[in-house]
Amino acid sequence: MEQQPQASAIRRKIFALFSEETRDKGFPKYFNYFIMTLILVNVVTMILETVKVIYEPYHTYFHAFELFVIAVFTCEYIMRILTADLAFPCGNRLKSILKYMFSFYGLIDLLAILPFYMPFTKLDLRIVRTLRLLRFLRLFKITRYNNSMELIKSVMSEKRSELGVTCFVIIIVMIIASFLMFYAENAAQPDHFPNVLACIWWSIVTLTTVGYGDVFPVTGIGRFIGGVIAFLGIGLVALPTGIISAGFLEKLNEKNKEEKKESDTEKHDEHKCHKQYCPYCGHKLDE
Amino acid sequence: MEQQPQASAIRRKIFALFSEETRDKGFPKYFNYFIMTLILVNVVTMILETVKVIYEPYHTYFHAFELFVIAVFTCEYIMRILTADLAFPCGNRLKSILKYMFSFYGLIDLLAILPFYMPFTKLDLRIVRTLRLLRFLRLFKITRYNNSMELIKSVMSEKRSELGVTCFVIIIVMIIASFLMFYAENAAQPDHFPNVLACIWWSIVTLTTVGYGDVFPVTGIGRFIGGVIAFLGIGLVALPTGIISAGFLEKLNEKNKEEKKESDTEKHDEHKCHKQYCPYCGHKLDE
Amino acid sequence: MEQQPQASAIRRKIFALFSEETRDKGFPKYFNYFIMTLILVNVVTMILETVKVIYEPYHTYFHAFELFVIAVFTCEYIMRILTADLAFPCGNRLKSILKYMFSFYGLIDLLAILPFYMPFTKLDLRIVRTLRLLRFLRLFKITRYNNSMELIKSVMSEKRSELGVTCFVIIIVMIIASFLMFYAENAAQPDHFPNVLACIWWSIVTLTTVGYGDVFPVTGIGRFIGGVIAFLGIGLVALPTGIISAGFLEKLNEKNKEEKKESDTEKHDEHKCHKQYCPYCGHKLDE
Amino acid sequence: MEQQPQASAIRRKIFALFSEETRDKGFPKYFNYFIMTLILVNVVTMILETVKVIYEPYHTYFHAFELFVIAVFTCEYIMRILTADLAFPCGNRLKSILKYMFSFYGLIDLLAILPFYMPFTKLDLRIVRTLRLLRFLRLFKITRYNNSMELIKSVMSEKRSELGVTCFVIIIVMIIASFLMFYAENAAQPDHFPNVLACIWWSIVTLTTVGYGDVFPVTGIGRFIGGVIAFLGIGLVALPTGIISAGFLEKLNEKNKEEKKESDTEKHDEHKCHKQYCPYCGHKLDE
Numbered sequence A, B, C, D: 001m002e003q004q005p006q007a008s009a010i011r012r013k014i015f016a017l018f019s020e021e022t023r024d025k026g027f028p029k030y031f032n033y034f035i036m037t038l039i040l041v042n043v044v045t046m047i048l049e050t051v052k053v054i055y056e057p058y059h060t061y062f063h064a065f066e067l068f069v070i071a072v073f074t075c076e077y078i079m080r081i082l083t084a085d086l087a088f089p090c091g092n093r094l095k096s097i098l099k100y101m102f103s104f105y106g107l108i109d110l111l112a113i114l115p116f117y118m119p120f121t122k123l124d125l126r127i128v129r130t131l132r133l134l135r136f137l138r139l140f141k142i143t144r145y146n147n148s149m150e151l152i153k154s155v156m157s158e159k160r161s162e163l164g165v166t167c168f169v170i171i172i173v174m175i176i177a178s179f180l181m182f183y184a185e186n187a188a189q190p191d192h193f194p195n196v197l198a199c200i201w202w203s204i205v206t207l208t209t210v211g212y213g214d215v216f217p218v219t220g221i222g223r224f225i226g227g228v229i230a231f232l233g234i235g236l237v238a239l240p241t242g243i244i245s246a247g248f249l250e251k252l253n254e255k256n257k258e259e260k261k262e263s264d265t266e267k268h269d270e271h272k273c274h275k276q277y278c279p280y281c282g283h284k285l286d287e
Helices: A003-015 A026-049 A052-082 A093-101 A104-117 A125-144 A149-158 A160-185 A196-207 A220-273 B003-018 B026-049 B052-082 B093-101 B104-117 B125-143 B148-158 B160-185 B196-207 B220-273 C003-018 C026-049 C052-082 C093-101 C104-117 C125-144 C149-158 C160-185 C196-207 C220-273 D003-015 D026-049 D052-082 D093-101 D104-117 D125-144 D149-158 D160-185 D196-207 D220-273
Strands: none
Touching (some): A026 A052, A026 D160, A026 D196, A052 A104, A093 A104, A149 A160, A149 A220, A160 B026, A160 B148, A196 B026, A220 B196, A220 B220, A220 D220, B026 B052, B160 B220, B160 C026, B160 C149, B196 B220, B196 C026, C026 C052, C052 C093, C093 C104, C149 C160, C160 C220, C196 C220, C196 D026, C220 D196, D052 D093, D093 D104, D149 D160, D149 D220, D160 D196, D160 D220, D196 D220
16 A cells, blocks of 8 residues: 555656646656657658658668657557556546547557557458558547647537538439449440449549549430539539538637627626616616 | 228328338337338449349349349338328328329339339330439438438528529530630540530530540640639639528528527516516516 | 601510510510520520531521521611610610610620621631620520529629639739749650640649649659649638638628618617607606 | 938938838839839740740840849849838838848848849859749739738638648548558559559549549549548538638628627717716606
């Protein structure tokens, strides 16, 4: 029992690195800057690793940096587990640790380092390589510090239902258009429109107005359908934009209303101060 | 007359599958989930049927599933007709049935199963194949359950007139641009711009900013016209988006106004209750 | 002087075909429907005239229809000139005619028929052919009847200044991007980026997100500049859309304000009716 | 000390050319029109200089015009330095000059003429050529006179944070998409997707819906990822548009509020004037 407070003191110091109250000044600030820089640099090295002319002559450096990154991130993960009961206080320490491990950022932290330790378990290496992409989720950690994201998130979640309906309508339009296109173009371009799945690819590319130009209609009827779909693509942009615009303004109106209510309450209070005089006629009132 | 109430009891049970009040719980709920899943799976099989490498080895399974789907949908259609007088009550039963059959969803239900029964009538099979696309309208049935669509629908219908004018202006711009392009590019690229119809295809692809790259201007004057049209394409996105945004906010304002009116009425009522006291100074008033 | 009132009676009948008060019912209505249909059909024939496989076997029919259209539009133009003093009343008849002839629609009416009479004046025929495009301006006549366009027009004209500044900034960005692209890509692709003018074409195609794919950067630095320009293209859509959205909502707010003012005035009037009682305390007031 | 006021009189005359109070009428107005026209014409000549068929036969004229432009802009720059203490009054003249030289427009004015004087310093000429692009910054001078830009600027700067978060999310999505695409398409198209950097180029072209068509997925999984990214591209347009729309309307609401406040204050003042009469019942009040 004597040892506990001492360990707790060290653990408290470690927790200060992650706690929202303390991490913005002094050593915890520099520690967090270091972690974030490491994440960013690691993303850049991961991109450069795929460029052969850069990777091949310097692959030892890349490998060394990779080891360093994994070491730091593993340390960070262990430190977070050690201080989980401070971050997620709930009496039982094991419960706190599990709470952290299965929280959104806990899972990211784990998956960011896991692929490195996987090869020893004799798993197929290709799967590990794709799992490494999850390391990019580290990037989301940076947003953890960003409050502005909350507004966008709340607008998106409030307008979830309208955006969902828009998506649903778009998918129906897309499928119908794909079938029509298949019947219109299959005979003329069996290579480009071999089946409805290929037509769905064309539909997406056209509806989103990307228009790579790898597949496009050549028959009269196909071009007519294509033109209609392209115009619907404009609506595809207009509808969610209108919904999101309205969402941001609703948030604004709500804020204004609250402010007004507050100022009204203030006015009311003001009235109370001068309660002996009627605010309208200005003459003294009976208490 | 004795048999009627009994039949009616069975029919009422069937109607419970479709009635909005009962279909959200118990057996009707599972029945509707089953129908919706069947529609979805059927859409997927219809897409896969066009992929030769999938269809050819499994075409018997596809055919069996098709028969099963048609059987279920035919049963559903018959059940809906049998209970039409409960869904569309209007005294005369035949009138109720016709009302259902010619309602929007009644027509979809019929057209979804009709193509299958058509071959026996010795009609051209190609027409039947295109008619099968109408089966996709079944998908719209899912939206029948979705209330969020109403808001989008009402915004679109209220802004109908402005969106229509925008479309009209766009079509005029498109036709003028097509003629200008024809005179500018026909001499330089007789293959890509052989006539004004081909130029209209170019106009649509450019105005909607799809830009496949199958046809594009190469002469100086053609590129100038193309650039102007491309910029107008931006306006083509901006105008309907602005109109739809305003539509969503109008709906929001209307809702707010109604709420305010209600709260004002409440306030008024409150005043009435305390009519013997001035709402501002609080002292007793002379009646 | 005796003849004047009689002529005026005929002219008044002709004017009834064009006057806004009378043209919506009876014979003038059918006359206007006929003219509008003729304009529409004529646009279609002009498009089909450029399709060789359609034009060549039927060119006599096309020519006959052209003569008929010119005859009708010439008659209409003469009738409008004859009744100009009724449409533009200003004392002097010649002044009224000139006023009509140089009004927006007067010029369109003239230019729609002028190209046909031009060949006899021994002018270069190629110029006449391009002038024929002006006949499309006839289409704008249809909008003359459409009131919904006014809202869009007023929003566009009120936001003229902001939209203008946006255009200005876009043009500067476009020119700077074109120069940067010229220095970045000229050496690698002298055929696609031979000079800054060609780079401006690339800039427009990228900024408007059309992206034909006829010219695109291949060097690293060129792709970097291209990526930045493509992202600015998103802003190019976002800014005017935001401006136009705000414009539509301003119009809506103005309307709401006026309605509120009116209802406030009504309230005030109501108060006047009950002037003998204070609206707040309810006790009788001294006159 | 005697000479100072005389010099100051000349300098004051020069300063009148640049001062915001005086430059809108008389000689300063024409001087500013001349400078702006020169900037515009110079931009056009710089573009035409890169077109070989135009530049080569007339290069002496281009060179002469270049000398003239540099002479005028150098004069203007010297005049601005001479009158810097009037434009940036702060006691010390040298400090004023430095203030001007390091102001945004001061740097533009300098960089616009600097490349011409650089060759004499034996620097690498290629660097000078790219520096010449900075001359385009002159164009920004025109906006100096434009007040409408302020609204757009203030909206953009107020919504800086939300737009920044949107950019951040887009960049993360872009990088993840690039890695996924690399694993999906690298084996099938090693030429088009050789490394993640090339995939980032594809991501930008797709997310911004430009879609040149130089690189596009061909495998099933690649097309699926491509389709998702293309749909996210729609959101990429919708989000900033919604944010900017809301920004413009916030500005509008603020203006309306201020106006309302002012009118309320006026009402209040009115009340004060008639304080002896109740504003509601109109009868004389007790002081």
